[in-house]
Amino acid sequence: MAYIDTKKIKSDFPIFGNVPEGFAYLDNAATSQTPCFVIDALTEYYTKHRANIHRGSYALAEEATARYEEARERIALFIGAEKEEIVVSGGATLASNMLILMLEAAHTYRAGEEIVTTVSEHHSLLVPLQELAERNGMVLRFAPLDKDGVVDEKAVVKLITRKTRIVAMSMASNVTGAVMPYERAMRAAKEAGAIGILDGTAYIGHAPVDMTTCSADAMFFSGHKMCGPTGVGILYMKGSLMKRLRPVFFGGGIVEEVTKDGARCTDAPYKFEAGTQPIAQIIGLGKAAEYLSGIGLEAISAHVRELVDYARTELESIPGVTLYAAPAEKNIGIVSFTVLGIHAHDIAHIAVEEGVALRAGHHCAEPLVRELGVVATVRASFYVYNTKEDVDALVCAIKKAQRVFT
Numbered sequence: 582m583a584y585i586d587t588k589k590i591k592s593d594f595p596i597f598g599n600v601p602e603g604f605a606y607l608d609n610a611a612t613s614q615t616p617c618f619v620i621d622a623l624t625e626y627y628t629k630h631r632a633n634i635h636r637g638s639y640a641l642a643e644e645a646t647a648r649y650e651e652a653r654e655r656i657a658l659f660i661g662a663e664k665e666e667i668v669v670s671g672g673a674t675l676a677s678n679m680l681i682l683m684l685e686a687a688h689t690y691r692a693g694e695e696i697v698t699t700v701s702e703h704h705s706l707l708v709p710l711q712e713l714a715e716r717n718g719m720v721l722r723f724a725p726l727d728k729d730g731v732v733d734e735k736a737v738v739k740l741i742t743r744k745t746r747i748v749a750m751s752m753a754s755n756v757t758g759a760v761m762p763y764e765r766a767m768r769a770a771k772e773a774g775a776i777g778i779l780d781g782t783a784y785i786g787h788a789p790v791d792m793t794t795c796s797a798d799a800m801f802f803s804g805h806k807m808c809g810p811t812g813v814g815i816l817y818m819k820g821s822l823m824k825r826l827r828p829v830f831f832g833g834g835i836v837e838e839v840t841k842d843g844a845r846c847t848d849a850p851y852k853f854e855a856g857t858q859p860i861a862q863i864i865g866l867g868k869a870a871e872y873l874s875g876i877g878l879e880a881i882s883a884h885v886r887e888l889v890d891y892a893r894t895e896l897e898s899i900p901g902v903t904l905y906a907a908p909a910e911k912n913i914g915i916v917s918f919t920v921l922g923i924h925a926h927d928i929a930h931i932a933v934e935e936g937v938a939l940r941a942g943h944h945c946a947e948p949l950v951r952e953l954g955v956v957a958t959v960r961a962s963f964y965v966y967n968t969k970e971d972v973d974a975l976v977c978a979i980k981k982a983q984r985v986f987t
């Protein structure tokens with residue numbers, strides 16, 4: 582059953598008119614492409630409403646502010662949050678670092694206290710957690726993965742004890758596509774009085790989410806992985822956490838009064854948005870959320886799962902290919918693999934000649950790739966505009982690499 586009219590969807594993305602016919606863009610986990618709907622909103626801001634926000638009282642400034650705040654509302658709606666729970670940031674990495682610094686500033690962490698996470702985390706979450714642990718003498722505990730790359734639900738719950746201060750994990754892996762039992766882990770964190778953090782970067786915009794019913798205290802993601810512009814991300818925090826945290830970045834736009842002795846900050850979420858924000862980008866991200874909602878997150882997820890299923894079947898039938906990908910029903914749209922006797926980078930290189938864009942390496946999740954027992958994988962990642970023909974092109978590229986290298 583076709584969940585998505587890919588021909589129609591593809592025509593929304595001007596880039597596909599500017600690349601050779603049949604080009605298979607399978608590097609969506611690195612960044613997605615941008616539809617006209619978003620590009621037009623960026624152009625409109627720059628050509629009709631450009632001004633800084635929350636400052637001027639002239640028409641342009643009011644228009645820019647209105648569009649910025651509309652985007653905040655639209656993004657909140659998209660993830661089932663309140664607009665006051667949405668903090669604009671420069672991307673997932675910045676949001677993750679900022680959150681961890683704010684938690685450290687607001688709490689007294691003691692030696693021997695624990696952070697529960699998983700081996701499949703992206704460096705943008707794992708490394709700040711490691712740094713936090715090192716500064717405070719805390720201990721990182723890693724929940725194991727099952728054979729599909731999914732975090733073992735019972736094991737993660739068991740790791741969470743009275744010593745646990747933070748439970749932090751991705752909603753889906755950017756290497757194996759595995760969708761994690763994040764709600765169970767976040768609930769266990771809450772019951773233990775720990776802060777629950779989710780990295781939604783590989784997940785948001787690819788499957789439906791409702792933060793109102795999710796037990797996580799905080800979640801972050803990047804706009805560019807969900808058809809939005811680069812340079813923008815969101816830090817979602819539940820109101821209760823927001824109230825307890827103080828900003829770690831200070832500057833214009835977040836202070837109500839500054840004297841020689843000190844400053845008084847505005848209310849959340851504005852107090853976390855120091856300096857001129859990525860205005861055009863957030864407007865674009867709001868439009869990306871609107872665009873994806875128009876297609877339907879259930880339909881996007883079903884479409885991508887169909888492609889994962891097809892890719893898994895086709896790749897499994899090639900001798901020498903080893904898959905590192907969760908089964909379709911537990912997969913956000915990512916299939917990693919290796920080919921016996923051929924380096925991952927050589928596969929990606931040959932694929933370029935065949936018009937297939939892939940990524941090779943450790944995908945900024947080095948501990949996971951090591952755990953898989955390899956130094957690098959090739960990663961094909963799917964999104965709303967991909968087709969079975971893209972998978973066929975990938976299969977041709979692998980077979981060509983096998984002819985060339987073995």
Ligand SMILES: Cc1ncc(COP(=O)(O)O)c(C=O)c1O
Binds near residue numbers: 755
């Ligand atoms: C799961 C995951 N988390 C975080 C990030 C970091 O995102 P950004 O580079 O946009 O800050 C990525 C990017 O690849 C990712 O895949």
